[in-house]
Amino acid sequence: MAETSSAKIPVTVLTGYLGAGKTTLLNRILSEPHGKKFAVIVNEFGEIGIDNDLVVGADEEVFEMNNGCICCTVRGDLIRIIDGLLRRKGQFDGIIVETTGLADPAPVAQTFFVDEEVQAKTKLDAVVTVADAKWLSDRLKDAPEAKNQVAFADVILLNKTDLVSAEELAEVEARIRGINPYAKLHRTQKSAIDVSKVLNQGAFDLDRILEIEPAFLEEDEGHHHHHDHEHGPDCGCGHDHGHDHHHHGLKAVHDAEMQSFSFSTEKPLDPDKFFPWVQDLVAKEGPSILRSKGILAFKDDPDRFVFQGVHMILDGDHQRPWKDGEKKVSRIVFIGRKLDAKALEAGFLSCAA
Numbered sequence: 162m163a164e165t166s167s168a169k170i171p172v173t174v175l176t177g178y179l180g181a182g183k184t185t186l187l188n189r190i191l192s193e194p195h196g197k198k199f200a201v202i203v204n205e206f207g208e209i210g211i212d213n214d215l216v217v218g219a220d221e222e223v224f225e226m227n228n229g230c231i232c233c234t235v236r237g238d239l240i241r242i243i244d245g246l247l248r249r250k251g252q253f254d255g256i257i258v259e260t261t262g263l264a265d266p267a268p269v270a271q272t273f274f275v276d277e278e279v280q281a282k283t284k285l286d287a288v289v290t291v292a293d294a295k296w297l298s299d300r301l302k303d304a305p306e307a308k309n310q311v312a313f314a315d316v317i318l319l320n321k322t323d324l325v326s327a328e329e330l331a332e333v334e335a336r337i338r339g340i341n342p343y344a345k346l347h348r349t350q351k352s353a354i355d356v357s358k359v360l361n362q363g364a365f366d367l368d369r370i371l372e373i374e375p376a377f378l379e380e381d382e383g384h385h386h387h388h389d390h391e392h393g394p395d396c397g398c399g400h401d402h403g404h405d406h407h408h409h410g411l412k413a414v415h416d417a418e419m420q421s422f423s424f425s426t427e428k429p430l431d432p433d434k435f436f437p438w439v440q441d442l443v444a445k446e447g448p449s450i451l452r453s454k455g456i457l458a459f460k461d462d463p464d465r466f467v468f469q470g471v472h473m474i475l476d477g478d479h480q481r482p483w484k485d486g487e488k489k490v491s492r493i494v495f496i497g498r499k500l501d502a503k504a505l506e507a508g509f510l511s512c513a514a
């Protein structure tokens with residue numbers, strides 16, 4: 162191998178369950194005056210690109226993979242994007258990959274070991290997992306990905322400490338330590354952390370990963386083995402994609418099926434209809450709606466409104482003015498289990514001004 166490891170471009174994989182605070186962390190990293198340039202790759206569950214629109218920094222190029230999970234087919238996508246980036250070497254100092262909250266980080270991390278070209282030119286610096294202090298304990302019970310995200314982490318941000326009591330925080334930290342005693346753990350709010358604790362960690366430890374997942378380096382298109390759940394027939398991510406990656410409602414093979422529905426409308430929305438509707442919706446359906454988010458165009462509002470929900474906790478803010486010529490489309494996505502797509506769509510569309 163011609164290249165020394167110092168010439169390799171460091172790759173940071175940001176993972177963490179739905180709504181834990183990954184994008185918040187990514188935006189912090191990108192906003193920091195570090196003078197570095199990053200290539201950002203985001204991967205979404207669901208078909209309307211919202212995540213890439215929530216990433217700050219006009220300077221950064223954001224590459225989007227929205228074919229569901231990073232696994233068998235999408236890993237090809239990741240390799241293709243990275244190959245493209247490598248041809249323009251020198252233009253950036255690092256690569257940051259933000260995975261969907263439903264991704265098992267193993268296939269993502271594998272990419273940096275199994276593909277020769279990628280392996281020669283990049284090094285996986287660290288898997289950084291954002292853990293939601295409020296919801297992680299619940300997800301450890303019903304979502305194998307959440308556990309794998311913790312197990313694979315080199316650095317863990319135990320985030321949203323403002324939403325739990327000191328006892329709850331200690332409890333969830335103990336659960337994390339039970340799964341992964343090795344990672345550096347930082348307690349955070351709004352993913353606030355010194356960037357030096359996240360980037361250039363030189364932390365990814367292949368030996369430790371091989372202990373957790375002995376088949377890690379086997380180049381088998383993602384048929385790696387989990388300890389704790391049955392994996393899907395086609396890939397290791399646990400999601401049953403069927404044959405169409407663009408359809409609504411990707412399914413999970415474990416416990417209950419995970420779905421994603423997104424809707425959009427060009428009609429301006431009435432905030433006085435939208436907020437009561439969405440508040441009532443998550444109050445009633447919060448347990449099954451794991452994640453909601455949207456970019457909304459309100460009537461007579463020059464700014465884009467970003468709306469965010471994690472279960473029944475809602476958040477929202479104006480993002481930036483709609484640009485000249487930018488189509489004012491409102492987009493919203495719901496990720497969860499046992500969702501009533503028709504009712505969601507009808508409800509959303511009824512918020513038109």
Ligand SMILES: Nc1nc2c(ncn2[C@@H]2O[C@H](COP(=O)(O)OP(=O)(O)OP(=O)(O)O)[C@@H](O)[C@H]2O)c(=O)[nH]1
Pocket residue numbers: 177178179180181182183184185186212261262291320321322323324349350351352452469470471475476477
């Ligand atoms: N109360 C509280 N809310 C937070 C904190 N960190 C992030 N949030 C909010 O949680 C929501 C989700 O944050 P994101 O950064 O979008 O989470 P994510 O992990 O990127 O979400 P997905 O990509 O959809 O999986 C947003 O409304 C954030 O403002 C925190 O420390 N405390």
